[in-house]
Amino acid sequence: MENTHSAPAVVPVNTVSCIPLGSKMSKAKKVIEEAREINNPELDLFDKGISTFEEMPGLLNMLNITRITLSHNKIKDVPPGLANLTNLEILNLANNHIEELPLSLSSLPKLRILNLSMNRLNGLPRGFGAFPVLEVLDLTYNNLNENSLPGNFFMIETLRALYLSDNDFEYLPPDIKNLKNLQILALRENDLIELPKEIGELSRLRELHVQGNRLTILPPEIGNLDMASNKSVFKFEGNDWVTPIRDQLQLGIGHLMDYLKSETYRVLYNRFSTNKPKIPNSCIDKSKKVSRIR
Amino acid sequence: MPIFKDESPPIPTVGEVADSFLLKRRSQTKEQILSSTYHRYDSYDNVALDNIDENSVPKFIPKNNLTRLTNMSRDNMICSKCGEGFEPQEKIVNSTGQLWHQQCFVCAQCFREFRDGVFYEFDGRKYCEHDFQVLFAPCCNKCGEFIIGRVIKAMNASWHPNCFRCEMCSEELADTGFIKNGGRALCHECNAKVKARGLGKYICHKCHAMIDDQPLKFRGEVYHPYHFNCTTCGVELDSNAREVRNRSGFAKNDMNELYCLRCHDKMGVPICGACRRPIEERVVTALGKHWHVEHFACAKCEKPFFGHRHYEKKGLAYCETHYHQLFGNLCFVCNQVINGDVFTALNKAWCVHHFACSICDQKMNQKTKFYECDLKPACKKCYEKFPTEFRRRLRRQHEASHKKATTPVPS
Ligand SMILES: [Zn+2]
Ligand SMILES: [Zn+2]
Ligand SMILES: [Zn+2]
Ligand SMILES: [Zn+2]
Ligand SMILES: [Zn+2]
Ligand SMILES: [Zn+2]
Ligand SMILES: [Zn+2]
Ligand SMILES: [Zn+2]
Numbered sequence: 001m002e003n004t005h006s007a008p009a010v011v012p013v014n015t016v017s018c019i020p021l022g023s024k025m026s027k028a029k030k031v032i033e034e035a036r037e038i039n040n041p042e043l044d045l046f047d048k049g050i051s052t053f054e055e056m057p058g059l060l061n062m063l064n065i066t067r068i069t070l071s072h073n074k075i076k077d078v079p080p081g082l083a084n085l086t087n088l089e090i091l092n093l094a095n096n097h098i099e100e101l102p103l104s105l106s107s108l109p110k111l112r113i114l115n116l117s118m119n120r121l122n123g124l125p126r127g128f129g130a131f132p133v134l135e136v137l138d139l140t141y142n143n144l145n146e147n148s149l150p151g152n153f154f155m156i157e158t159l160r161a162l163y164l165s166d167n168d169f170e171y172l173p174p175d176i177k178n179l180k181n182l183q184i185l186a187l188r189e190n191d192l193i194e195l196p197k198e199i200g201e202l203s204r205l206r207e208l209h210v211q212g213n214r215l216t217i218l219p220p221e222i223g224n225l226d227m228a229s230n231k232s233v234f235k236f237e238g239n240d241w242v243t244p245i246r247d248q249l250q251l252g253i254g255h256l257m258d259y260l261k262s263e264t265y266r267v268l269y270n271r272f273s274t275n276k277p278k279i280p281n282s283c284i285d286k287s288k289k290v291s292r293i294r
Numbered sequence: 295m296p297i298f299k300d301e302s303p304p305i306p307t308v309g310e311v312a313d314s315f316l317l318k319r320r321s322q323t324k325e326q327i328l329s330s331t332y333h334r335y336d337s338y339d340n341v342a343l344d345n346i347d348e349n350s351v352p353k354f355i356p357k358n359n360l361t362r363l364t365n366m367s368r369d370n371m372i373c374s375k376c377g378e379g380f381e382p383q384e385k386i387v388n389s390t391g392q393l394w395h396q397q398c399f400v401c402a403q404c405f406r407e408f409r410d411g412v413f414y415e416f417d418g419r420k421y422c423e424h425d426f427q428v429l430f431a432p433c434c435n436k437c438g439e440f441i442i443g444r445v446i447k448a449m450n451a452s453w454h455p456n457c458f459r460c461e462m463c464s465e466e467l468a469d470t471g472f473i474k475n476g477g478r479a480l481c482h483e484c485n486a487k488v489k490a491r492g493l494g495k496y497i498c499h500k501c502h503a504m505i506d507d508q509p510l511k512f513r514g515e516v517y518h519p520y521h522f523n524c525t526t527c528g529v530e531l532d533s534n535a536r537e538v539r540n541r542s543g544f545a546k547n548d549m550n551e552l553y554c555l556r557c558h559d560k561m562g563v564p565i566c567g568a569c570r571r572p573i574e575e576r577v578v579t580a581l582g583k584h585w586h587v588e589h590f591a592c593a594k595c596e597k598p599f600f601g602h603r604h605y606e607k608k609g610l611a612y613c614e615t616h617y618h619q620l621f622g623n624l625c626f627v628c629n630q631v632i633n634g635d636v637f638t639a640l641n642k643a644w645c646v647h648h649f650a651c652s653i654c655d656q657k658m659n660q661k662t663k664f665y666e667c668d669l670k671p672a673c674k675k676c677y678e679k680f681p682t683e684f685r686r687r688l689r690r691q692h693e694a695s696h697k698k699a700t701t702p703v704p705s
Contacts, residue, residue, distance in 0.1 A: 046654045069655040072679050094653045141684055165668050186668040209668050211691060233641045237694045290681035
């Protein structure tokens with residue numbers, strides 16, 4: 001650090017910064033070379049200090065690769081050429097600095113699991129919903145909201161799990177009903193003011209996370225879901241539920257589900273729909289979210 | 295042979311094979327070959343043409359005939375062509391009892407001498423081979439070549455005998471006759487097959503007659519069952535007879551044998567666990583029983599597996615969907631039914647290969663401590679790399695829902 005102040009430096013600044021980078025680079029390279037030698041289709045490249053794909057020469061030509069784990073790096077840009085890896089089934093980019101994704105990503109023909117949690121995504125590319133076989137999509141802890149989703153986002157019919165927690169959704173598009181195979185929907189700590197009644201059409205849903213939002217009422221259709229079974233989880237804490245719902249939740253999910261289906265609640269819900277309860281303020285301070293760092 | 299009433303529509307009409315023999319090959323003695331003036335002549339006999347009488351048959355004059363002629367008086371000899379007499383030393387051509395000057399014994403068309411002495415005669419005129427073919431020889435409807443020798447007149451065309459064949463099986467038809475069926479010339483057998491097919495019946499591969507009752511399939515052909523006897527007891531077979539595949543191989547059906555039903559059942563052929571009938575084709579062995587491929591089905595939806603994966607539970611087999619629906623756990627990562635050890639935690643299940651941290655994808659075991667975020671496991675190392683702000687909120691969330699990090703329960 002002292003060197004940078006006393007210019008001209010004895011050792012050029014870029015050389016100084018190159019030493020640690022260079023050693024990390026060789027680590028990533030080593031992993032890739034080893035994988036190539038033994039024809040290992042799975043690449044573990046997490047926490048290697050990687051900031052660009054250029055530090056992993058030849059990676060985009062390793063067509064046999066089925067999994068790449070690049071979590072805990074500093075990657076900002078995902079090259080479109082990643083879509084060449086047509087055998088890729090699992091792509092884990094958790095905890096990086098990604099702000100934008102290439103359009104080509106959704107053409108990966110075998111991609112089943114995509115982890116983009118803890119990045120800096122403000123939007124998703126056009127046509128993002130074109131993934132042919134995507135089953136698990138993790139977008140936790142980004143800067144997404146209902147306006148940053150591309151039109152075909154809810155066309156990923158093969159999706160089993162959708163993680164949208166720690167984003168900025170106030171509303172969830174009713175198109176969510178197209179995700180017929182959805183079993184897990186995580187919306188924890190968004191700014192959700194209400195849930196669409198279409199969630200009630202997700203008949204296979206068995207995990208619903210809505211903690212830490214600004215919800216007050218629930219559409220009666222939620223009562224259609226099998227949330228009371230011992231195979232299901234409904235997480236609801238940290239919302240500003242109206243008293244009748246809060247009371248039922250105290251008694252248990254089973255009670256809530258029965259109540260949502262009742263005629264009493266239907267009447268109450270209709271009353272609430274015409275005379276909306278006051279929208280609570282956002283209860284979570286997200287200003288310090290790392291994903292917002294520009 | 296059974297008597298059956300032929301109720302087929304009268305499509306086939308029997309056509310004629312018109313054979314015309316212009317020339318029959320003469321048997322040639324050694325002497326003739328040696329003495330023949332036109333020694334190549336015989337190799338060109340058998341010229342066949344339609345409507346030609348014996349008179350137009352070209353003939354050869356043996357040399358000794360000519361020799362004899364030289365001893366005769368030349369005074370009353372005249373050339374058949376020009377009517378002039380012959381000079382004393384002049385060579386006289388004698389053919390079919392007539393005499394010519396050598397320069398008069400030429401092709402009626404091109405006026406050239408006959409090459410190698412070979413000529414063809416038609417209507418009293420003589421032609422060289424080339425002109426004869428051009429003028430009179432028929433062309434084969436199949437190969438387009440001139441037909442020298444036997445001509446087959448059929449289907450309004452001419453054919454070389456070995457060019458006129460059944461359009462289905464390519465058998466030569468010249469000597470067997472043929473049947474015109476829908477514009478095609480067919481042999482009797484193929485015609486019968488076509489006819490039988492039209493009636494939804496088979497033709498016996500042995501006697502070529504139509505099979506009215508149940509046919510017997512054997513080594514890939516169909517037969518009247520009564521042509522065969524049981525390999526074991528020798529009884530005449532009926533259509534219940536069983537074809538038994540060669541045990542060691544599978545593709546070679548020429549090793550197959552036929553048995554009557556009784557002997558067959560005594561041979562220990564596997565019996566289907568569903569329909570109780572013997573299995574001659576592919577056998578599926580599962581659940582300690584044998585099954586017809588099409589009878590081995592899901593106990594819940596009853597759809598046959600047809601080689602797809604099946605799952606066994608308490609003596610019953612299930613398709614993947616129903617096994618999972620009724621008993622199973624699908625691995626959260628590979629989404630396959632878990633056979634063997636199951637990791638259950640966080641409202642999910644994992645197969646042994648896929649129980650891993652959701653952030654670094656490193657495998658975990660039942661001893662690994664992990665943290666939870668939206669019911670996804672994160673190993674300690676990964677959790678510690680989460681943004682501090684995020685961790686703080688997760689911790690608060692946890693406290694709110696009174697949940698603790700759990701260790702998976704292996705089962
Ligand atoms: Zn001529
Ligand atoms: Zn021919
Ligand atoms: Zn034929
Ligand atoms: Zn027969
Ligand atoms: Zn059967
Ligand atoms: Zn089934
Ligand atoms: Zn698995
Ligand atoms: Zn981890």
